[in-house]
Structures are given as C-alpha cells and as structure tokens.
Amino acid sequence: MKKIILITVLFLVVAVAKLSAQEKGSYKSLLEWSYWQSEPAKYEMTVQTNTELINQNVFSIKSVQSKIYKFGTLMKTIKSNDYKGKTVKMTGYIKSNNVKKWAGLWMRVDYYGADVLAFDNMQNRGVKRTTDWAKYEVVLFVPQEATSMSYGGLLSGTGQIWFKDVKVEIVDDSVQETGSIKGRDHKIISFEKRAKAIGGAIKEITDKEKTALKTAVDSIDAQVENGALTAELGKDLKLKKATEHARNIDKRVAIEEGKLNQLVKEQVDGRIEEETGKKRGGTMLIIGGSNEAIGENKTEINLTSFKVYNGQEDKINRHYKRTTSQVVFATGLNNLVTDQRVQNSDFRYLGSHFYEWGLTLNSRIFKETNFLHAKCGLSLMYNNLRSTDNRSFVVNGNQTNLQVNPVNYEDSRFRTVSLVIPLHLEFDFSKAKEIDGKQYFKTHDSFRLGIGGYFGTNIKSKQITTYDDDNYKSREKVKGDFNVNSFVYGLSTYVGYKATSLYLKYDLNPLFTNNTIKQNNASLGVRFDFN
Numbered sequence: 224m225k226k227i228i229l230i231t232v233l234f235l236v237v238a239v240a241k242l243s244a245q246e247k248g249s250y251k252s253l254l255e256w257s258y259w260q261s262e263p264a265k266y267e268m269t270v271q272t273n274t275e276l277i278n279q280n281v282f283s284i285k286s287v288q289s290k291i292y293k294f295g296t297l298m299k300t301i302k303s304n305d306y307k308g309k310t311v312k313m314t315g316y317i318k319s320n321n322v323k324k325w326a327g328l329w330m331r332v333d334y335y336g337a338d339v340l341a342f343d344n345m346q347n348r349g350v351k352r353t354t355d356w357a358k359y360e361v362v363l364f365v366p367q368e369a370t371s372m373s374y375g376g377l378l379s380g381t382g383q384i385w386f387k388d389v390k391v392e393i394v395d396d397s398v399q400e401t402g403s404i405k406g407r408d409h410k411i412i413s414f415e416k417r418a419k420a421i422g423g424a425i426k427e428i429t430d431k432e433k434t435a436l437k438t439a440v441d442s443i444d445a446q447v448e449n450g451a452l453t454a455e456l457g458k459d460l461k462l463k464k465a466t467e468h469a470r471n472i473d474k475r476v477a478i479e480e481g482k483l484n485q486l487v488k489e490q491v492d493g494r495i496e497e498e499t500g501k502k503r504g505g506t507m508l509i510i511g512g513s514n515e516a517i518g519e520n521k522t523e524i525n526l527t528s529f530k531v532y533n534g535q536e537d538k539i540n541r542h543y544k545r546t547t548s549q550v551v552f553a554t555g556l557n558n559l560v561t562d563q564r565v566q567n568s569d570f571r572y573l574g575s576h577f578y579e580w581g582l583t584l585n586s587r588i589f590k591e592t593n594f595l596h597a598k599c600g601l602s603l604m605y606n607n608l609r610s611t612d613n614r615s616f617v618v619n620g621n622q623t624n625l626q627v628n629p630v631n632y633e634d635s636r637f638r639t640v641s642l643v644i645p646l647h648l649e650f651d652f653s654k655a656k657e658i659d660g661k662q663y664f665k666t667h668d669s670f671r672l673g674i675g676g677y678f679g680t681n682i683k684s685k686q687i688t689t690y691d692d693d694n695y696k697s698r699e700k701v702k703g704d705f706n707v708n709s710f711v712y713g714l715s716t717y718v719g720y721k722a723t724s725l726y727l728k729y730d731l732n733p734l735f736t737n738n739t740i741k742q743n744n745a746s747l748g749v750r751f752d753f754n
C-alpha cells in the first residue's frame with residue numbers, strides 16, 4: 224500500500240507538470256487604439272461617445288474574470304521624431320469602479336524593442352477602489368536615441384475604469400519627470416545593441432510584409448476556387464500584390480539601412496559613447512535570502528545559494544523566472560521506527576541525527592498563479608544512528624543486530640549515505656508582484672507546503688566507534704554493506720515560511736534487507752531552500 228501511495232505521488236508530480244500551456248490570444252483594435260485580447264478574454268474593451276461633450280470618446284476596460292493576475296491596457300504607439308530631446312506630458316481623466324489593485328495612465332519611450340529609455344505607469348500612485356472623474360498626468364523626458372513612444376490606460380487585476388481626453392504635449396524642461404525609469408537618467412546604448420536593434424527592425428519589416436502578402440494571396444486563391452474570380456484575373460491580382468509588398472519592403476528597409484549606415488559612420492568617427500563608462504557599484508556578500516534592490520551596476524554574491532547577480536535587472540529576471548534553481552540544506556533528528564513506533568527506541572533521540580544537501584529545480588506549473596509548483600532535484604542524505612546501552616551493529620549471516628560490547632564505548636554511531644532524487648508538489652502562497660507594470664511571481668516569499676517523496680540508492684554504510692584502550696583514545700571505522708538495502712524510497716513533507724520549513728521524511732522500505740524485525744528510518748528537522 225505504501226509503495227502505491229509513493230508511485231501515485233510521483234506520477235502526480237509528472238502529470239501536473241504538463242498542465243501548463245502558453246496563453247493564446249491576438250492583437251485587436253478599438254478605433255485608433257490597440258489591445259491584446261487573451262483567449263479566453265480577461266478584459267472587455269469598449270468605447271462610447273460622451274453625450275455631454277461632442278465627438279469625445281470614453282474608453283472602458285472591464286475585467287470579466289473573478290481573479291486576474293495580469294493587467295489589461297488600451298494603447299497607442301507613435302513615432303518619437305517630434306519629441307526627441309524634449310519633456311513630454313501625458314494627461315487624461317480616469318473614473319474607476321471597484322478596482323482591487325490599481326489603475327492609471329502609462330507612457331513608455333523605447334529604442335526599438337531593445338531598450339526602454341523612460342517609463343511610468345502610475346503604480347506608486349495608482350487609482351484604486353471606486354473614484355469619480357479626476358485628471359492625472361505622466362511626465363517623461365524623451366532622449367535623442369528614442370525611436371517610438373507608447374501610451375495608454377491600464378487596469379491591473381479586477382474592476383473597471385473609464386478614461387477620456389488623453390493628450391500628449393511638450394512642456395518646459397523644468398517640469399519634473401514622474402517615471403520609475405527617467406529619460407534623463409537613461410544609460411548609454413552601445414553600438415552593438417543599436418546595430419542589432421536596427422537589424423531586428425529590418426527583419427520584422429520583411430516578415431510582416433511577407434505575412435501580409437501570404438494572407439492576400441490566400442484570399443485571392445479562395446475567391447478563384449469558389450468562382451468569384453477567374454484564374455487569369457487572380458494571377459494578375461497576385462502579381463500586383465507581390466509588387467506592392469515588395470515596394471513596401473524596399474521603401475521601409477531603405478529607411479532602416481540609412482540609419483544603419485549613419486550609425487556605422489558615427490562609430491568610425493568616434494562619436495558614439497560606449498557602455499564601458501559605467502561606474503561599478505561595488506560588491507555585496509549575502510548569506511541567506513535577500514529581497515533588497517542592489518542597484519544597476521552593483522554585484523551581489525549570495526554565498527548560500529551560490530549565485531551571482533550583476534545588477535538589479537539581472538536579479539529580478541533570474542528571481543522571477545518560471546523555473547528557478549534552489550540549494551537545499553536540512554538537518555534534524557533521525558531514528559528507526561519499529562513496529563510503527565519510535566517509543567523505547569534502541570537509539571538515542573538527541574544523539575541520532577540526519578543531514579541533507581541538495582539542488583532542486585522549482586517550476587511554476589500554472590502561468591498566471593504562484594500557487595502550485597513541481598520540484599525535482601538531487602540530494603545527498605546522511606542518516607546517523609547512535610545506539611544506547613554500549614551496543615553496536617553486528618552482522619550474523621543475513622541478520623544485522625545490535626550487540627552489547629565488551630569494551631566500554633564512548634560513542635557508537637552507524638551511518639548510511641544515500642543519493643536520492645526528491646520529488647515534491649509545493650503549494651506556495653506567495654503573492655504576485657508588479658514591477659514597472661509587469662507581473663512577477665517570486666517563490667518562497669510566504670507560507671509553503673510541500674508533499675511528495677524520494678527514491679535513490681544507498682552508496683555507503685559505516686560504523687564508527689570510539690573508546691579508551693589503555694588510556695589511549697581509539698577510533699574505529701568499519702565499512703561494509705551491513706545487509707543495508709541498496710535501494711531507498713520514501714515519503715516526505717514540509718511546511719514553512721519563506722526559506723525555512725519544518726521537514727519530515729520516512730523511508731517506506733526497511734533499513735536492513737532481511738531482518739526479522741523491520742525497522743524504517745524516520746527523520747524530523749529543519750529545511751532551508753535558498754533561491
């Protein structure tokens with residue numbers, strides 16, 4: 224029965240890990256605004272004409288699911304040519320109803336898709352709960368390197384907002400920026416990053432035009448097939464479409480190639496600053512967990528988890544990945560369960576202990592919730608048993624029994640070392656976080672519960688005795704199999720807060736292979752999972 228339970232738990236880990244799937248959806252338009260619509264929809268985007276003000280549109284973003292861990296937004300993207308080197312203010316009016324998290328206006332200044340030069344989404348001053356119409360603003364400086372600007376309204380989580388009268392205007396440079404990423408503080412973009420971004424833009428132009436041409440050709444073929452067009456006319460139309468999209472590619476690519484040629488010329492002339500001018504922010508040595516920001520150019524070395532973070536962006540990206548690695552250390556008390564009891568044990572309760580060192584991969588199963596994780600790893604387990612009443616293990620054929628020693632032992636310890644693969648389902652109650660408008664899921668930031676098991680092999684058995692021999696302290700180590708089971712498997716569980724948890728594990732198979740009385744290892748202690 225115990226074996227069936229273990230196999231069921233392990234199978235559950237593997238099966239549930241396959242439930243995750245990529246979110247499906249597409250971009251849609253609402254007048255001159257665009258938005259991402261997931262499948263199934265999380266938000267309803269609508270527009271209505273304000274009867275009080277002629278020709279003024281009021282846009283609405285409304286949640287249509289009871290729990291949402293992301294955000295919905297209506298947005299515009301424009302060229303930044305008219306705003307380079309200037310301070311820009313975006314204003315608009317927002318009304319809200321039962322907003323659980325927050326809502327606001329947002330604006331972002333980009334260098335292609337390679338770098339965010341300035342950004343603000345009002346997260347630190349967002350609209351919450353239910354409010355009447357009020358005016359809000361976002362102010363950013365647009366660096367000379369900018370290629371585009373995006374702006375709009377957003378709703379994080381559930382509720383509904385309405386926004387209207389959104390305007391973008393140039394203001395005096397004395398107006399302070401509101402962004403979490405300020406345009407005046409933007410870092411230098413290297414020649415390599417610029418060249419790669421322009422190359423990416425050229426590829427994107429070509430791919431989009433090819434996709435548009437394929438769509439047009441498929442439509443023409445369908446019309447020819449159903450008799451709406453003749454084959455001759457269809458052929459002419461396809462040639463016309465191919466010529467049209469080829470011209471679009473030539474025209475748009477020529478603009479980007481011109482930018483690339485100018486970039487190369489500036490590099491040759493030495494007019495492009497490189498990122499090597501960055502100042503180092505120093506190095507921090509950390510033991511245990513740390514949620515503190517480390518700055519853009521600072522290095523954090525975590526001695527516990529053996530990880531090095533080069534700047535805050537690197538730390539965020541690696542901490543909030545869907546699959547993260549963790550160093551595991553556990554220690555506590557160890558004993559043998561005889562006839563399903565540990566009372567009146569033949570081994571010292573405080574003197575018998577265990578250690579475990581390991582590395583695990585922790586994968587978030589569902590994309591939009593932090594609740595369930597699958598954990599798989601590799602651990603080295605040390606189980607130590609200190610016998611009572613001056614006894615040690617002696618092998619008698621296929622039996623391994625405790626026997627009283629003629630010499631008075633100061634210490635008698637029996638150790639097994641196992642290499643195991645632990646598998647757990649972990650329920651993590653850490654809440655999602657939002658950083659610069661993006662949803663992040665960090666593990667081990669709240670209460671956790673893990674259930675699962677382990678299986679592996681015993682790689683070493685050893686008995687260590689210490690005693691006085693004619694006033695000389697002697698220590699003997701005897702290695703052998705001691706009839707110890709070569710295979711080990713069991714159940715384990717833990718419950719805790721953040722990195723620390725109470726840990727219980729139990730071997731389903733007995734320690735010794737053929738002993739008449741079956742005895743199973745049981746361990747209770749403290750476990751640390753370091754991200």
